[in-house]
Amino acid sequence: MFMEDAMPLPLAPVAVFAFRACLVTAAVWAARRTFARTAQVGRTDQRAEEALDAMDDGLAMHAPADRKGQKNAGLRLRRVIRWPGGGVEVDLAAVGRLRIRRLPLDPAADASGGDT
Secondary structure (H helix, E strand, O other), rough: HHHOOOOOOHHHHHHHHHHHHHHHHHEEEEEEHHHHHOOOOOOOOOHHHHHHHHOOEEEEEEEEOOOEEEEEEEEEEEEEEEOOOOEEEEEEEEEEEEEOOOOOOOOHHHOOOOOO
């Protein structure tokens, strides 16, 4: 009696969901494979770790007086996220530098080769 009154399952929405899931899976697989090929073994520089740990919270930007055309920025964000049964501590620290300098038209004219 139950099967006589049941409506057939529409396959179009299920097929769309399955197709999207396959596309996402293929994209993740391709990204992981590409990253695995191009990834380099990194190293931990203790001086850099200590500099990041010593940063103050917030965003700081400045332009050093002795570096023409250079801007420096630092960001530190610390948060604790809790939920029933546990939580996580997020500590984000980043340092950035943007340096722009004008190059001469003739490369031989700039024989200094250093930062000015």
